[in-house]
Amino acid sequence: MHKTTLLNAVQAGAVQLQHYFNGNFKVSNKEGINNLVTEADHASEKAIIEVIQQAHPEHFILSEETGEIASNSEYKWIIDPIDGTVNFANGIPLCCVSIGLEKEGQMILGAVYNPFMNELFFAQKGMGAYLNDKKISVSKKDTVIKSCLVTGFPYTYLDTPNGPLQVFEKLIRQGIPVRRLGSAAIDLCWVAAGRFDGFYEHKLQAWDSAAGFLMVEEAGGTITDFENNYYSPYQPHILATNGKIHDELLAYVRGEK
Numbered sequence: 001m002h003k004t005t006l007l008n009a010v011q012a013g014a015v016q017l018q019h020y021f022n023g024n025f026k027v028s029n030k031e032g033i034n035n036l037v038t039e040a041d042h043a044s045e046k047a048i049i050e051v052i053q054q055a056h057p058e059h060f061i062l063s064e065e066t067g068e069i070a071s072n073s074e075y076k077w078i079i080d081p082i083d084g085t086v087n088f089a090n091g092i093p094l095c096c097v098s099i100g101l102e103k104e105g106q107m108i109l110g111a112v113y114n115p116f117m118n119e120l121f122f123a124q125k126g127m128g129a130y131l132n133d134k135k136i137s138v139s140k141k142d143t144v145i146k147s148c149l150v151t152g153f154p155y156t157y158l159d160t161p162n163g164p165l166q167v168f169e170k171l172i173r174q175g176i177p178v179r180r181l182g183s184a185a186i187d188l189c190w191v192a193a194g195r196f197d198g199f200y201e202h203k204l205q206a207w208d209s210a211a212g213f214l215m216v217e218e219a220g221g222t223i224t225d226f227e228n229n230y231y232s233p234y235q236p237h238i239l240a241t242n243g244k245i246h247d248e249l250l251a252y253v254r255g256e257k
Contacts, residue, residue: 005051
């Protein structure tokens with residue numbers, strides 16, 4: 001039943017993305033330059049929450065625009081109504097709806113849907129990860145120098161030692177391809193699907209990674225924070241890889257290489 005609700009919810013959100021895409025809609029700004037929120041974000045979020053609350057009115061909801069709809073339920077839905085809002089606002093079809101479901105603090109279901117590429121990623125704890133019903137797995141590359149990586153940069157830049165630009169520079173100076181798609185949820189799904197070998201980012205929110213990190217795990221990858229601890233979406237740092245390059249890429253991210 002939870003799987004059905006999840007899939008119905010991502011579909012409901014995607015309908016709103018398709019309705020507003022390349023149309024006229026209101027755009028406003030949150031903290032940081034170009035940290036946008038659009039009329040479509042709110043419409044997608046409203047549609048998603050309606051689906052979830054109709055099926056499970058007692059469940060806890062955490063969503064990017066609304067914040068918390070708190071309850072004492074053991075279940076928590078973590079929602080990003082549009083991941084990749086800047087892309088969406090500029091007519092770039094690299095954006096998606098991302099929803100994860102936690103039970104007692106453990107992620108058990110995740111779905112990421114980009115309707116413009118007709119790509120629906122789905123993962124269930126212990127049951128694998130899928131793209132449009134076909135099982136996916138991470139890549140097999142075993143060194144960073146041979147890898148294709150992806151990253152993102154925060155809207156409010158972190159002026160810290162070995163920050164996002166410093167890590168990026170170290171990698172590209174060695175000729176390692178590092179892409180920036182503008183959607184952490186898609187980045188994670190593409191690691192899970194073997195398109196990228198690794199992904200790192202210095203400042204994410206729970207809704208950015210809740211569904212995607214389960215996707216990587218269930219596709220056979222490794223995902224940690226920058227201290228190499230088991231990943232929690234409630235802290236900002238993320239490193240997701242095929243597992244084979246994890247320690248080496250972690251050394252770059254930590255400034256040890």
